[in-house]
Amino acid sequence: MSPISSRPLALIVLSAASLMTILDGSIVTVAMPAIQHDLGFTAAGLSWTVNAYLIPFGGLLLLAGRLGDLIGRKSMFLTGNVVFAAASLLAGLATTPALLIAARFLQGAGSALASAVVLGILVTLYTEPRERAKAIGVFSFTGAAGASIGQVLGGVLTDALSWHWIFFINLPIGLVTVALAVRVLPADRGAGLAAGADALGAALVTGGLMLGIYTVVKIEEYGWAAGHTLGLGALSLALLAGFFARQATARTPLMPLRVFRSRNVSGANLAQMLSLSAMFAFQILVALYMQKVLGYGALETGLAMLPAAVAIGGISLFASARLNNRFGARAVLVAGLVLLLAAMGWLTRVPVQASYVTDLLPVMLLIAGGGLVLPALATLGMSAARADDAGLASGLFNTTQQIGMALGVAVLSTMAASRTGELLGRGATQAAALTGGYRLAFAIAAGLLLAALVVALAVLRSPGRQAAPDSPAPVITH
Numbered sequence: 320m321s322p323i324s325s326r327p328l329a330l331i332v333l334s335a336a337s338l339m340t341i342l343d344g345s346i347v348t349v350a351m352p353a354i355q356h357d358l359g360f361t362a363a364g365l366s367w368t369v370n371a372y373l374i375p376f377g378g379l380l381l382l383a384g385r386l387g388d389l390i391g392r393k394s395m396f397l398t399g400n401v402v403f404a405a406a407s408l409l410a411g412l413a414t415t416p417a418l419l420i421a422a423r424f425l426q427g428a429g430s431a432l433a434s435a436v437v438l439g440i441l442v443t444l445y446t447e448p449r450e451r452a453k454a455i456g457v458f459s460f461t462g463a464a465g466a467s468i469g470q471v472l473g474g475v476l477t478d479a480l481s482w483h484w485i486f487f488i489n490l491p492i493g494l495v496t497v498a499l500a501v502r503v504l505p506a507d508r509g510a511g512l513a514a515g516a517d518a519l520g521a522a523l524v525t526g527g528l529m530l531g532i533y534t535v536v537k538i539e540e541y542g543w544a545a546g547h548t549l550g551l552g553a554l555s556l557a558l559l560a561g562f563f564a565r566q567a568t569a570r571t572p573l574m575p576l577r578v579f580r581s582r583n584v585s586g587a588n589l590a591q592m593l594s595l596s597a598m599f600a601f602q603i604l605v606a607l608y609m610q611k612v613l614g615y616g617a618l619e620t621g622l623a624m625l626p627a628a629v630a631i632g633g634i635s636l637f638a639s640a641r642l643n644n645r646f647g648a649r650a651v652l653v654a655g656l657v658l659l660l661a662a663m664g665w666l667t668r669v670p671v672q673a674s675y676v677t678d679l680l681p682v683m684l685l686i687a688g689g690g691l692v693l694p695a696l697a698t699l700g701m702s703a704a705r706a707d708d709a710g711l712a713s714g715l716f717n718t719t720q721q722i723g724m725a726l727g728v729a730v731l732s733t734m735a736a737s738r739t740g741e742l743l744g745r746g747a748t749q750a751a752a753l754t755g756g757y758r759l760a761f762a763i764a765a766g767l768l769l770a771a772l773v774v775a776l777a778v779l780r781s782p783g784r785q786a787a788p789d790s791p792a793p794v795i796t797h
Contacts, residue, residue, distance in 0.1 A: 325503040326444050330454055332499045333437050334461040336400060339492050340430045341461070343372070343407075350482040357482065360416050370536050371420045375427035376434075377721035378529030382521055383435035384714015385573050392436040392443075393504045397497055399432025404493030411486035422486075439713035440504060442701045452640040452648075452698060459694040460636040520565045520573040527558030528718065535722075538729040539736070574711060586778035587700035588715060592723035593771035594656065594692055597663065597764035599727030601627070601686055604735065605666070605679075608757045612750050613673055623675060626683040634690025642691065643698055649779045652695035656772045658688025663765035667758050671750045699779055727764075735760040 347354075347368055355365050387395035406425035413419035441458060445451040534551040541547040566572040579585050609615040609623060642651045662685035669678055700716045739756030747755065 328499065329444055329503045329505075330441070330457060332496055332503060333441055334458050335492065336396070336433050336496050336500075337437055337458065338461045339403070339489055339496070340434050343426065343430070343489065346485045347372075350485050353482040354419070358413070358416050358419060364416055367416075367420050368423055370533070371423040372427040372430075373536060373721070373725065374529050374532050375424055376431045377532040377718065377725065378525055379428055379431035380435045380718040380721065381528065381574065381711075381714045382525050383432045384439065384717070385711045387436035387439060387714070388711055391507045392440050393500070393507055395436045396433050396440065396504065397500055399429045399434070399436075400493050400497050400500070401429070402432060403429030404490055404497070405429075407486045407489035407493065411483045434717055435714035437713060438697060438701055438716060439711075442713075443507070444505065449640075449644050452643040452694070455694045455697045455701075456635050456637075456640040456643075459639065459690070459697065460632050517565070517569050517571055517573040520562055520569060523558050523562035523565060524573065527555050527562060528722075530558065531555035532721070532725055535725045535729045539733055543733065574715075578711060578715070582778050583699045583702050583780060584712060584715070586774055587696050588719040590652070590771045590774045590779070591696045591700065591716070592719045592726070593767045593774065594659065594696070595720055595723035596727035596730065597659070597767040597771070598689060599724060599731055599764075601662065601666075601682075601764075603728070604731060604757050604760050605682070608669065608754070609679075612671060612753050612757075623679065624683065626680065627686045630684055630687035631690040631693075634687050635694050636690075639691055639694040643695060648695040648698040648702070649775060651691050652699065652775050652779065653772065655688040655691030655695060656768055656775060658685050659692065660765055660768045660772065662686045662688065663761050663768060666761035667765065669754065669758065669761075671748075671754050731760040731763060734763055 354360065354368060360368070383395060383399070403426055406422050406429055410419055410422035410426060413422055437458075441454055442451060445454045530551055534548060534555055538548055562574075563576070566574050566576050606620050606624065609620045615623060639651065642654075662682045665682050665685065673679060697716065701712055735756035737756070738759040739752045742752035742755045743749070
C-alpha cells in the first residue's frame with residue numbers, strides 16, 4: 320500500500336487512538352459511584368481514579384513527543400497503544416483500590432506515549448496545507464465526539480453490564496488500532512538517541528510536570544495559600560526552570576529551544592492553554608449548574624448539552640478546513656474565540672430559574688466556536704514543525720492542552736466554590752449561592768478567552784504569512 324493511498328486509513332487509525340484516549344478521560348467519571356461501592360474506595364481515595372491517569376499523562380507528553388523524534392514516532396505510537404490496552408485489561412480486572420490506581424497510572428503513561436506523537440505523524444503525512452487542514456479538522460472532530468460520547472457510553476456500560484466494561488471496551492479498539500497502525504503508518508527511523516539523549520533533562524521535565532499537575536489537581540482539597548500548594552508548586556517551577564537552563568547548555572538537548580523561536584509555536588500553545596482553561600467552565604460547570612440548580616438528571620443534562628457537541632463536531636469536520644484555507648488559521652481562530660467569548664458572556668447572566676430555550680440553547684450554539692478554535696490552534700501550533708521536531712511540537716501542544724485543562728479545573732472550580740460559600744454566609748439560598756459562584760467562574764473564563772484573543776491578534780500569524788526570521792524549515796516526509 321503506497322503512502323498516499325494509505326493516508327485516509329492512517330488518519331482513521333490516528334483519530335481512533337485519540338478517540339480512545341478522550342473516551343477514557345470522561346467515561347470513568349460516570350462510573351465512579353459504582354467503582355467506589357464495589358471496591359470500597361474512600362471519598363478522598365476515589366479522586367485518584369482520575370488523578371492517577373492525569374498525572375503521568377500530562378507529565379510524560381513532552382518527553383514522549385521528543386523520544387518519538389529520536390526513536391521513531393510510529394514505534395512510540397505502537398508502544399503507547401499496547402501499554403494502554405494492557406493497562407485497560409488490568410483496570411477491568413482490578414479487585415482492590417490499589418490495583419485500579421496502578422492500572423490507571425499505566426493507562427495514563429500509555430496514553431501519553433501514543434498521544435504525544437499523533438499530530439507529529441499527521442503533519443508528516445499531510446504536507447500540503449489544504450489537505451492538512453482537512454485532516455486536522457477530522458482529527459479535531461474525534462475530540463469533540465469523544466468528550467460527548469464518553470459520559471453517555473459510561474452510563475450505558477455501567478448500568479447494562481458493570482463498571483469493569485468501561486475499561487474492557489478499550490481492548491478491541493486498541494488491538495484493531497495497533498494491527499492497522501503496523502500496516503498503514505509510515506515507518507520512520509528517528510534521529511537516534513544520540514541526537515538528544517539528555518537523561519538529566521528528561522528527569523527534570525518529567526518530574527516538574529508531574530509534580531506541577533499533582534499540585535494543581537490537589538488545589539481544591541488544600542487551597543491556594545496552603546503550604547502543600549505553595550511548597551510543591553515552587554518545587555515544580557524550580558524543576559522546570561532547571562530543565563530550561565539545562566536545555567540552553569546541553570550538547571544534545573532533549574528539547575531544542577529553537578522550537579520557541581517561532582511565534583506561532585509559542586503563541587498557539589499559550590492561546591491554547593488560556594482557551595482550554597476557559598472551556599472547562601462550559602464542559603463541567605454548565606453541567607453542574609443544570610443538575611444542582613435547575614434539577615436536571617444525568618440523562619437530561621447529556622441531552623441538553625448535545626447541541627453543543629453536534630455544533631462543535633460539525634464545524635470542525637465540515638467547515639474548519641475550508642475556512643482555514645480561505646481566510647487563514649489566525650482569522651478563523653479569532654472568529655472562534657469571539658464566539659466563545661460571547662458564550663461565556665451569555666453565561667454570566669444565567670438566572671436561578673432558567674429557561675433552556677432562552678438562557679442555555681443560545682450558549683450551546685455559540686460554543687460552536689470551539690469547532691473553529693481547536694483545529695486552528697492545531698494548524699498554527701504545528702505549522703512551524705520541522706521534520707526532526709514534529710514529535711516534540713506535538714508533545715508540547717498536547718502538554719499545554721493538559722495543563723490548560725488542569726488549571727481550568729483548579730481555578731474556576733475553586734473560585735466558584737469560594738463565591739458560593741461567601742453568598743451562603745450572607746443568607747442566600749443554596750440555588751442562588753451556587754448560581755452566583757458559577758457566574759463568577761464564567762466571568763473569569765471570559766477574561767481568559769479575552770487574553771487568548773489578545774495573544775491571537777498580537778502574536779500569531781497565519782502559516783505562509785510569517786516574516787522570514789520566524790519561518791523555520793518546512794515539514795518533510797521521511
